Amino acid sequence: MNIRLFGITKDIIGAESLQVPNDLSIHTVRDLKHWLYAKYPDIKSLKALAVAVDHGYAEDGDKLSPGNEIALIPPVSGG
Amino acid sequence: MIKLVKEIDLNEAYAALQHEEAGGISLFIGTVRNHTPGKSGVMQLDFEGYEPMALKEMEKIASEARNKWPIKQLVMIHALGEKKVGESVVLIGTSTAHRSDSFASCRFLIDELKNSVPIWKKEHFEDQTVWVNAHP
Numbered sequence: 255m256n257i258r259l260f261g262i263t264k265d266i267i268g269a270e271s272l273q274v275p276n277d278l279s280i281h282t283v284r285d286l287k288h289w290l291y292a293k294y295p296d297i298k299s300l301k302a303l304a305v306a307v308d309h310g311y312a313e314d315g316d317k318l319s320p321g322n323e324i325a326l327i328p329p330v331s332g333g
Numbered sequence: 334m335i336k337l338v339k340e341i342d343l344n345e346a347y348a349a350l351q352h353e354e355a356g357g358i359s360l361f362i363g364t365v366r367n368h369t370p371g372k373s374g375v376m377q378l379d380f381e382g383y384e385p386m387a388l389k390e391m392e393k394i395a396s397e398a399r400n401k402w403p404i405k406q407l408v409m410i411h412a413l414g415e416k417k418v419g420e421s422v423v424l425i426g427t428s429t430a431h432r433s434d435s436f437a438s439c440r441f442l443i444d445e446l447k448n449s450v451p452i453w454k455k456e457h458f459e460d461q462t463v464w465v466n467a468h469p
Contacts (some may be wrong), residue, residue, distance in 0.1 A: 258383070260383050260451065261381060261453035261464050261467065262407045262452060262453075262464040262467040263453075265464070271370075296367075299468060300467055300468060301466065301469045303465065306383070306386055306451070309383075309385050309386040309389050310386070310389065313451075325383055325386070325398060326453075327383070327386075327451050328453070328464070328467055329467055330447070330448070330449065330450060330451055330452060330453060330466070331422060331446040331447075331452070331453050331454045331464070331466040331467075332380070332382070332411055332423065332446060332447060332450050332451075332452030332453070332454065333363050333411075333422070333423045333443060333446055333452075333464040
């Protein structure tokens, strides 16, 4: 599963995108967040972290599948 | 007119807001200021956007505004890339029959854009760079 990164999440993870191994049994947005918090503790210091699935904000219980476009959305600051 | 651009064209936006049933046009233009709370000396801002999602969120906000107010024309334009102090980064505009609706809808559009549209700004100071709003 490939995750697109934006804003400060690129700096924390140190890449433009993140490959999540398929054998980790990450099936939902919640699973993904827990895995990220453990692997990249600096993400926990952010004001918030949202996950987008197919260009829309996803809820923690939403399912993830390899066909989805998944992205990390740190706190936005446009305007 | 909803789009992401490198440079905001005020004349193009103004032309898109013209409507013969409109009695008023409100325009909000957000610009780069030279300071941030507690720190002066902002030299430059970089705007990054998740473009397809940003456009989708902007369309969603626009349609909410159209459900709330009788809007004749609507413009939401955000710039991406490097911006210097004084340059325009966002332009919101609505035209309506009466001014109260154009003021209110314009305010709603910029407030909602700042809440949910996936665009990020990085401030460059002489000695450091900071992603705005990232930390509590």
